[in-house]
Amino acid sequence: xxxxxxxxxxxVKDNRERFLERxxxxxxxxxxxxxxxxxxxxxxxxxxxxxxxxxxxxxLRLPPSRVLGVATFYHFFSLEPKGEHSMIVCTGTACYVxxxxxxxxxxxxxxxxxxxxxxxxxxxxxxxxxxxxxxxAPAVIYDGKxxxxxxxxxxxxxxxxxxxx
Amino acid sequence: MTFExxxxxxxxxxxxxxGLRERIYCCTAAGCxxxxxxxxxxxIDEEIKARGVGAEVECCGTGCMGLCSKGPLVRTQSDGTIxxxxxxEDAGALVAGQGANLLADRKLDPQADFxxxxxxxxxxxxxxxxxxxxxxxxxxxxxxxxxxxxxELTPQQVIEEVKRSGLRGRGGAGYSTGLKxxxxxxxxxxxxxxxxxxxxxxxxxxxxxxxLEGDPHRVLEGMAIxxxxxxxxxxxxxxxxxxxxxxxRLQAAIKQAERERLLGSRIFEDNFQFRIxxxxxxxxxxxxEETALIASIEGKRGQPRQRPPYPPESGLWGKPTLLNNVETxxxxxxxxxxxxxxxxxxxxxxxxxxxxxxxxxxxENTGLIExxxxxxxxxxxxxxxxGIPEGRAFKAAQTGGPSGGCIPPQFxxxxxxxxxxxxxxxxxxxxxxxxxxxxxxxxxxxxxxxDFCMDESCGKCIPxxxxxxxxxxxxQRITKGEANENDxxxxxxxxxxxxxxxLCGLGQTAPNPVMSTLNYFSGxxxxxxxxxxCPAGHCVLPAxxxxxxEVQA
Ligand SMILES: Cc1cc2nc3c(=O)[nH]c(=O)nc-3n(C[C@H](O)[C@H](O)[C@H](O)COP(=O)(O)O)c2cc1C
Ligand code: FES
Numbered sequence: 001x002x003x004x005x006x007x008x009x010x011x012v013k014d015n016r017e018r019f020l021e022r023x024x025x026x027x028x029x030x031x032x033x034x035x036x037x038x039x040x041x042x043x044x045x046x047x048x049x050x051x052x053x054x055x056x057x058x059x060l061r062l063p064p065s066r067v068l069g070v071a072t073f074y075h076f077f078s079l080e081p082k083g084e085h086s087m088i089v090c091t092g093t094a095c096y097v098x099x100x101x102x103x104x105x106x107x108x109x110x111x112x113x114x115x116x117x118x119x120x121x122x123x124x125x126x127x128x129x130x131x132x133x134x135x136x137a138p139a140v141i142y143d144g145k146x147x148x149x150x151x152x153x154x155x156x157x158x159x160x161x162x163x164x165x
Numbered sequence: 166m167t168f169e170x171x172x173x174x175x176x177x178x179x180x181x182x183x184g185l186r187e188r189i190y191c192c193t194a195a196g197c198x199x200x201x202x203x204x205x206x207x208x209i210d211e212e213i214k215a216r217g218v219g220a221e222v223e224c225c226g227t228g229c230m231g232l233c234s235k236g237p238l239v240r241t242q243s244d245g246t247i248x249x250x251x252x253x254e255d256a257g258a259l260v261a262g263q264g265a266n267l268l269a270d271r272k273l274d275p276q277a278d279f280x281x282x283x284x285x286x287x288x289x290x291x292x293x294x295x296x297x298x299x300x301x302x303x304x305x306x307x308x309x310x311x312x313x314x315x316x317e318l319t320p321q322q323v324i325e326e327v328k329r330s331g332l333r334g335r336g337g338a339g340y341s342t343g344l345k346x347x348x349x350x351x352x353x354x355x356x357x358x359x360x361x362x363x364x365x366x367x368x369x370x371x372x373x374x375x376x377l378e379g380d381p382h383r384v385l386e387g388m389a390i391x392x393x394x395x396x397x398x399x400x401x402x403x404x405x406x407x408x409x410x411x412x413x414r415l416q417a418a419i420k421q422a423e424r425e426r427l428l429g430s431r432i433f434e435d436n437f438q439f440r441i442x443x444x445x446x447x448x449x450x451x452x453x454e455e456t457a458l459i460a461s462i463e464g465k466r467g468q469p470r471q472r473p474p475y476p477p478e479s480g481l482w483g484k485p486t487l488l489n490n491v492e493t494x495x496x497x498x499x500x501x502x503x504x505x506x507x508x509x510x511x512x513x514x515x516x517x518x519x520x521x522x523x524x525x526x527x528x529e530n531t532g533l534i535e536x537x538x539x540x541x542x543x544x545x546x547x548x549x550x551x552g553i554p555e556g557r558a559f560k561a562a563q564t565g566g567p568s569g570g571c572i573p574p575q576f577x578x579x580x581x582x583x584x585x586x587x588x589x590x591x592x593x594x595x596x597x598x599x600x601x602x603x604x605x606x607x608x609x610x611x612x613x614x615x616d617f618c619m620d621e622s623c624g625k626c627i628p629x630x631x632x633x634x635x636x637x638x639x640x641q642r643i644t645k646g647e648a649n650e651n652d653x654x655x656x657x658x659x660x661x662x663x664x665x666x667x668l669c670g671l672g673q674t675a676p677n678p679v680m681s682t683l684n685y686f687s688g689x690x691x692x693x694x695x696x697x698x699c700p701a702g703h704c705v706l707p708a709x710x711x712x713x714x715e716v717q718a
Contacts, residue, residue: 030464031464032462032463032464033464034464034465035444035445035447035461035464036444036445036464038447039406039445039447066465069466070464070465070466073449073466073467073468073623074446074447074448074449074467075447075448075449076406076446076447076448077447091368092368092369093368093369093525093526093563093566093597093599093613093614094368094369094525094526094531094599096368096613097525097526097527097599097601097605098526128407129366129368129450129617129621130367130368130369130370130371131407132195132365132371132374132375132407132408133195133196133199133371134233134369134370134371134523134525134526134531134599135196135233135234135236135525135531135532136196136199136200136233137525137526137531139199146199148199148200
């Protein structure tokens, strides 16, 4: 598993807790701000743990079921830790027409299925529905940077380079 | 700020810009950034510094210049030339004013069809103003429409102007914008909201993103005018979470406008007040649907609800809510500034104005274009778009995304407007236009969109939740050569069911790509089912027992 700080441990009194608290107080602890608060929480902690969701539910005075319901409804929120690297394959129409399926097959074969992380924690694979760079199709976002007009061969070479088996 | 202040700022900024020897515009929209625009802008800035010419040469970032496939693009203001495929090494030539000589081979021809066949209203500022500087927008006449509305017109007159323009919503359905505004204005309630739908979920569409990145103040001004017209004091922009740069630019633009009192309280010293806040989406296509979007702003799961009541009567927190698309708001300031009659001269009798399209797929010039309504598909694909690369044949154009259809070659000459597209089984949609050549399998295209709808169905109503799965299953079997003749009839039955019984537009329109490909490309379905053959050579099928045709990989 990749190394992540454990937000579950209540003793971890770092700045992140303060930032999250500030985000909630900025919205006057209103339940309507749940999505904004979850955005902030994920930005701070990388992903949303059950403990984190419970804390948010308590502070915003919402039933935990509602918080979990919202967190699982939206693709953006992740309830699992992310890998060391991430690849987001655009599977929008332009990229599909340009062959994104071939890229996805390579990643599924060598790393993990879309929406999950490889067992060694090296790579998280995600699918996105159009990243707005259709002129560069097929496009992949690799650790936040766009790889334009990617071919399966180039993708394989990149995976080799970072040591994915 | 008063109207006089606004005019004074405009004159000052124009004079300042004219005093420069050169203003170099680097396209810093998403497309060019991913092909290295940031490094170019940095190189030019450094070059200006190194040569000590900061007083006469200025470099600024702009929104999308349109021709994304030739990026990164740079434009020099003195002669209006756009250079393609610029590299950081070109900085010296550009700053020295030697672009025309040294980069002559990469000059784009301003008389090319790509430029002269377009007409820009919404994108007029995209590529010519720095979206991060309010003074650039003011120099281009920005916020004068808001001033005119607040100081000279009554709310009812603003609505009349919008009605006269004939503007229809650009988010897909094409409902009359003026009528919608009137509906909200008529509600006898004090608290009302204006919401801008910037969720742009259609995969293969990036118009709204480009507008927000290239000219954010235009959208803010349109929303403020709407707020004045319908009597709202609070606006929200619901932006897709994936659009980081757009979010950043909007945040900056809102701050600037508030500082100059163009948003906030006592706008133009009048009693009108209007604030705008952002709400960031979290990745759910269905949140583009208006009632789902409203639920999402309220912090809930983005699930649509039964309409009526429609949002103009009961929307955000149960209050009357005006909800329009980004491009719709982008048209408002020009309409109020130049008059509805002017706008109504552009386009066709039922579809006025222009439409922004994102061209993508198998087309030479991928990028962002704006054409008068009624322009033919042929002009868009072959003249502006430059045709199909590698000498391949045009097979279909897909508009309307997962709610739209595939338009075959025999309809290339139809005028692109709401009615004509609807008649041939597609829709205008938000403006994604994806061109396919003979390597695309139309059955697999239908499967692709059904996969999308299945994935994005919110699960609230059964026809959509279960129906999309069943339809996808059949389509997948066809592409794998495992289907039989009855499956097509079953597809048609399911399509009817989804259309008639789904709760929201997602399910109601999900069968459209299937039905349009069945209509126009039935031969391909038959080839897969009967001969286990994919005419486009895309699907991998096992050889049919009854035929010894060669299987194509
Ligand atoms: C499933 C679904 C997705 C939609 N996605 C969008 C979208 O991404 N952007 C948008 O402006 N409208 C979208 N719409 C249309 C909106 O519900 C609404 O009609 C529109 O935003 C109204 O604005 P307009 O009148 O300016 O077009 C979608 C509708 C449905 C049913
Ligand atoms: S479809 Fe991939 S970037 Fe638009």
